[in-house]
Amino acid sequence: MFFYGFMQRAFQASFFISLIAPMLGLFLILRRQSLMADTLSHVSLAGVALGMLIGTDPTITNIFVVVLIAVALEYLRMLYRSYSEISIAILMSTGMAVALVLMGLNDGGATLSMNQFLFGSIVTINQQQVLMLAILTVIIGSLYVLFRKPMYVLTFDEDTAFTAGLPIKWMSILFNILTGVTIAVVMPIVGALLVSAILILPAAISMRLSKSFNGVIFIGMIIALTGMLSGLVASYEYGTPPGASITLIFIFIFALTVIGKKITLRFKQNQFSKS
């Protein structure tokens, strides 16, 4: 399978996604925005449907729509400070509704292609998508190095970030935009329905294994790489959707981590009671 061009591109794409996912995923979790990724993936379907309707590259319209909504999300978050999930409910349903209406206007001709965006496909990954992912990885990596400290403070304690004079609003908007662009680029590969799982799960598992911030990111990358690559192999071997295969492997790793931690804890307790 490694000789097929589409598989090579799939592995390359997986490598880049594995580097990006834990960085964005950890901040999404800690900022209580895990569902934001889900919202943006639903909204991105509207972007894809728009691209198909007007006959443009869906990824381009998708990036445009998702960036717009990512900024709107921050505005709504500020508007409903105490009930930030309202913004998610509003935009998720709006995105889905707009996508369905646009698909309807397209006389149903795009249903087949839409399936690819809903469930993901490794066969259709092209060189341009891999290149976009590579560029995105470099951008997110550079921004992470540059903004790690202020984002870290902003996420841990927004009040302290304020007293430290950090540009809180602009950092939040930039973060949302980056998340939106990533979802728009990753979605055709893993599918809209599971793209948030790919972003969130590696960081969520890794949080149970490391105490330090850098540790969580590093372990998250290893977990992401393991899950993505083995998921792709499984998808190829069994003909299952790649997004779903990868997600199930992440869930399996999560279960292993929980059980492993319980066993370790019990072992330590036994050692302690013996001594």
Place this chain on the structure above:
Amino acid sequence: MTQAIEVDHLSVSYYGKTVLDDVSFEAETAQLIGIIGPNGAGKSTMIKAIMGMIPTNQGNVRVLGNRVDQVRKQIAYVPQRSMIDFDFPVLVEDVVVMGRYPHLKWWQRPSKKDREKASDSLRAVGMEDYGKRQIGELSGGQQQRVFLARALAQESDVLFLDEPFAGIDVTSEEIIIHLLRQLKAEGKTIFVVHHDLSKVETYFDTLMMLNRTLIGYGKTNEVFTPDRVSETYDGNVARLSGNQNQVVIG
């Protein structure tokens, strides 16, 4: 004496409801000031409004004779423990280093000197052996000491502490109050939102009694009277004996 804080006719509303109404006071430097009042009295709102964290309806605030945004790094803030995410993957030493961030540009990394300052601050609160622990692994009192260490590391002249003694052990409370007195002796001005009325006279030389408006402000032994306490707590205070041992029952 120089004024550390000057607050002039400060009012704050949330969703059209007035939470703080026409509060004016001046605080000199080198003071340890307690802020008491019932839940919803506007204590946390007032300190956030002074720091410029929330919008105000009206009023002027000056800190060390300047606008707040001009002296932000001179103000340290210790939030309520309930506002902190203790599952956050951050080591104790990294929390304390955050106290140095107001002195750095946003792209700068803490220098060796900043890390040394953070270590000194951790030592000052008796937590030097806990630097490599995750913040959630500590007890409530230890966590509070770490956040005080972060404020110490900032080396600011004005400190705001929101309920630092809530739900902590006796040792931590003693360490914290000892340090606050020491900071006062060094010329710092410290505001402490406080709930335990039995310790008010022991801990604070100046007291602010708040219930949306300013009920009393001045030397503790002058303003901490049964009548004012009753007025501050809308009469929901049971007095056990004399001026002390007052218990809030509502």
